Amino acid sequence: MKSMFMFGPNVIPDSQIFYQSLHCFGLVNLKPIIPGHVLVVSKRLVPRLNELRPEEAADLMISARNISSVIEKYYKGTSVTFALQDGPDAGQTVPHVHMHIIPRRTEDYENNDDIYSDLNKFEYRKQGVDHEERKPRSELAMKLEADQLRVLFGK
Amino acid sequence: MKSMFMFGPNVIPDSQIFYQSLHCFGLVNLKPIIPGHVLVVSKRLVPRLNELRPEEAADLMISARNISSVIEKYYKGTSVTFALQDGPDAGQTVPHVHMHIIPRRTEDYENNDDIYSDLNKFEYRKQGVDHEERKPRSELAMKLEADQLRVLFGK
Numbered sequence: 001m002k003s004m005f006m007f008g009p010n011v012i013p014d015s016q017i018f019y020q021s022l023h024c025f026g027l028v029n030l031k032p033i034i035p036g037h038v039l040v041v042s043k044r045l046v047p048r049l050n051e052l053r054p055e056e057a058a059d060l061m062i063s064a065r066n067i068s069s070v071i072e073k074y075y076k077g078t079s080v081t082f083a084l085q086d087g088p089d090a091g092q093t094v095p096h097v098h099m100h101i102i103p104r105r106t107e108d109y110e111n112n113d114d115i116y117s118d119l120n121k122f123e124y125r126k127q128g129v130d131h132e133e134r135k136p137r138s139e140l141a142m143k144l145e146a147d148q149l150r151v152l153f154g155k
Numbered sequence: 156m157k158s159m160f161m162f163g164p165n166v167i168p169d170s171q172i173f174y175q176s177l178h179c180f181g182l183v184n185l186k187p188i189i190p191g192h193v194l195v196v197s198k199r200l201v202p203r204l205n206e207l208r209p210e211e212a213a214d215l216m217i218s219a220r221n222i223s224s225v226i227e228k229y230y231k232g233t234s235v236t237f238a239l240q241d242g243p244d245a246g247q248t249v250p251h252v253h254m255h256i257i258p259r260r261t262e263d264y265e266n267n268d269d270i271y272s273d274l275n276k277f278e279y280r281k282q283g284v285d286h287e288e289r290k291p292r293s294e295l296a297m298k299l300e301a302d303q304l305r306v307l308f309g310k
Binding site: 057058067078082084086090092106116117 | 203215219234241242244259263266274
């Protein structure tokens with residue numbers, strides 16, 4: 001039987017998944033806030049971190065660590081921003097545990113923290129007013145990025 | 156022998172530590188950006204997440220999850236912001252792996268993401284220009300908070 005991955009209410013095509021562990025998967029973005037901005041998502045659909053079992057929370061961080069090393073190198077970054085918005089009042093828009101992984105470079109933003117303003121405008125597949133300025137990528141562009149990344153994980 | 160915890164170049168008094176696991180500790184802040192803003196820090200002093208061993212990264216997230224549940228409830232939050240600035244170009248100021256855990260409430264900031272602007276001004280024990288507007292807490296206030304939190308973890 002083929003597994004099917006959900007991100008909140010959305011079914012995720014395999015073509016957009018570049019990483020898998022026992023409890024998590026890595027997903028490319030429709031509207032990355034900078035190149036290489038990806039998500040690590042728990043396979044089990046629960047909104048909040050404290051609903052994950054310890055082994056699932058552990059896997060999330062180990063996955064984030066593994067993914068960040070590859071993403072930072074591939075996108076020629078020098079640092080990585082990790083953010084987990086746990087609940088709507090923390091800016092979570094998709095009610096499903098997910099961590100943002102964003103490769104950073106010197107002066108990629110004029111003010112380092114402006115990235116969070118973009119991050120909080122980020123909503124997966126939503127065409128809200130906030131997001132009109134960022135053009136969604138094509139299915140093909142997302143597939144190609146996931147294909148490239150998948151190779152780096154030896155899959 | 157008594158263990159001694161470092162956070163970057165700083166020796167941390169036991170009185171400020173409210174949580175311990177095998178590989179991590181929980182630390183109250185000199186200048187929390189909002190009440191209940193705490194840190195979870197790896198016991199081993201390395202700057203970057205990918206320098207942690209898998210079991211250390213796992214412990215960091217399990218600790219963050221455990222701490223967040225307690226902190227959210229204690230500070231009457233409804234959500235939690237987790238942020239890990241991994242490297243100087245991600246805004247990391249203390250070169251030692253640490254994750255910010257911040258209980259959030261509806262409209263605690265007029266714009267939800269303004270918290271990150273405060274977060275990036277945050278520097279542990281530094282009296283930089285950015286921080287003058289936030290008065291550092293007394294050793295006693297920090298000890299009292301850590302004492303209260305420690306009780307909640309059954310220690």
